[in-house]
Amino acid sequence: MENVKEERDTCRCNVIHSDIVDKVKAEMPAEERLAQMAELFKVFGDFTRVKIICALLDEEMCVCDIASLLDMSQSAISHQLRVLRHARLVKYRREGRVVYYSLDDEHVKNIFGQSLLHVSHR
Amino acid sequence: MENVKEERDTCRCNVIHSDIVDKVKAEMPAEERLAQMAELFKVFGDFTRVKIICALLDEEMCVCDIASLLDMSQSAISHQLRVLRHARLVKYRREGRVVYYSLDDEHVKNIFGQSLLHVSHR
DNA sequence: TATACATATGAATATATGTTCATATGTAGG
DNA sequence: CCTACATATGAACATATATTCATATGTATA
Numbered sequence: 001m002e003n004v005k006e007e008r009d010t011c012r013c014n015v016i017h018s019d020i021v022d023k024v025k026a027e028m029p030a031e032e033r034l035a036q037m038a039e040l041f042k043v044f045g046d047f048t049r050v051k052i053i054c055a056l057l058d059e060e061m062c063v064c065d066i067a068s069l070l071d072m073s074q075s076a077i078s079h080q081l082r083v084l085r086h087a088r089l090v091k092y093r094r095e096g097r098v099v100y101y102s103l104d105d106e107h108v109k110n111i112f113g114q115s116l117l118h119v120s121h122r
Numbered sequence: 123m124e125n126v127k128e129e130r131d132t133c134r135c136n137v138i139h140s141d142i143v144d145k146v147k148a149e150m151p152a153e154e155r156l157a158q159m160a161e162l163f164k165v166f167g168d169f170t171r172v173k174i175i176c177a178l179l180d181e182e183m184c185v186c187d188i189a190s191l192l193d194m195s196q197s198a199i200s201h202q203l204r205v206l207r208h209a210r211l212v213k214y215r216r217e218g219r220v221v222y223y224s225l226d227d228e229h230v231k232n233i234f235g236q237s238l239l240h241v242s243h244r
Numbered sequence: 245t246a247t248a249c250a251t252a253t254g255a256a257t258a259t260a261t262g263t264t265c266a267t268a269t270g271t272a273g274g
Numbered sequence: 275c276c277t278a279c280a281t282a283t284g285a286a287c288a289t290a291t292a293t294t295c296a297t298a299t300g301t302a303t304a
Contacts, residue, residue, distance in 0.1 A: 017184070021191050024177045029238060034172050036241035037234070042167035046292075047160040054156060055146045062139070063251060069143050076293055078252055083291095088244075097250045097301050107240040111233055112159070116151060118229040119158035122210075168262075185281060198263055200282055205262095219271050219280045245304105252299070261290075269282070274275100 043087045044111075048072065048080050056090060057109060060102040165209045166233075170194065170202050178212065179231060182224040 028034070043049060051070055055061060061069070067077045081101060084090040091104035103109075150156070165171060173192055177183060183191070189199045203223060206212040213226035225231075 016190050017187055018190075020181050020183060021187050024181050024183070025191060027180055028173070028176055033238060033241055034176060035169055037237045038167055038169040038172040040167075040237055040241060041163045041172070042291095045160055045162075045164035045167035047157055048292080050156050050160040050163070051150070054150055058149055059142050059146050061142060061146070065139050065143050068138050068140075069147060073294075074251070075253085075295080078250095079292075082252080094251095094301090097248095099251060105240070107236050107243070110236045111240070114229050114232045114236065115159045115162055116155060118227070118233070119155055119162060121229070164261095170262080195264075196281070197265080197283085200280095201262075204282075216271090216281095219278095221281060247304080248302085250299100250301085253297085255295090255297105257292100257294080259290100259292085262288090264287085265285090267283085267285105269280100271280085272278085274277085 040087065043083060043089065046080070048076070049084060052077070052080060052084065053089070053103070053108060053112065056101060056103045057112065060100050062098045062100050064098075066101070162209065165205060165211065168202070170198070171206060174199070174202060174206065175211070175225070175230060175234065178223060178225045179234065182222050184220045184222050186220075188223070 029037075044053070048070065052066055055066060055069055063074060063077055063081065066081075067074045070077065081090065081092075084101075085092070089103065089105050089108060090101050092099050092101045094100075151159075166175070170192065174188055177188060177191055185196060185199055185203065188203075189196045192199065203212065203214075206223075207214070211225065211227050211230060212223050214221050214223045216222075
């Protein structure tokens with residue numbers, strides 16, 4: 001039968017389909033990859049950062065441009081750009097006093113495209 | 123010139139490329155869409171939920187299966203499944219006492235595929 | 245070198261969120 | 275009906291995180 005009693009600390013259910021569990025466990029990506037994916041989505045999962053990324057999909061922009069576009073403080077934008085920088089999603093170049101940011105990733109466009117489709121699709 | 127002084131509450135910078143800002147503003151998706159995207163990514167942006175979704179990419183599973191797979195409490199899994207339910211990312215069917223969950227979305231596979239590529243790619 | 249300006253950053257605060265614990269709900273079987 | 279079991283849920287707690295405020299850093303220019 002497929003109902004096998006397993007002794008685990010956390011789950012004392014009797015109805016465990018251990019064959020399914022084992023199969024899925026074998027096919028799942030490595031824990032580290034999954035953790036990295038969660039981190040990536042966490043970076044995407046903020047309204048301000050979504051707007052910044054969408055803006056940078058089209059154009060390179062300086063910090064002030066972005067602050068103006070989103071009607072937010074320079075400080076708030078700068079903090080968020082640091083998050084995006086640390087996630088290596090944006091790159092920047094300095095031109096005098098002005099720092100220009102742009103996207104540094106090939107996959108972001110696809111991911112955001114799919115996501116836009118998703119939220120538009122209902 | 124492109125340096126135009128704009129009076130805004132939040133940004134008092136002098137170097138605003140207002141042509142760029144206007145262009146990007148015109149091309150950006152609607153605020154509501156961007157907010158929905160952020161919400162979607164927020165749901166994806168948790169290690170536990172990433173693991174649940176990845177598991178359900180392959181197989182339909184009951185709550186207990188998932189708890190066993192992730193070695194977490196039934197309660198924790200149930201709470202997270204509720205989040206996924208409210209985001210309409212999973213559907214469920216009841217069979218006696220057991221509730222089986224599966225993915226309820228076409229785009230998730232693509233988004234997760236791209237993201238896995240992304241994190242594997244460096 | 246003194247000032248102005250664009251950006252970065254540390255600390256503080258407020259808010260959001262994930263897990264645990266206890267318990268409720270719903271269903272099958274004796 | 276009473277028990278067992280799978281799942282759901284509310285409250286509490288701990289932790290993470292986004293913005294603000296004040297200030298530091300770095301660069302150009304008078």
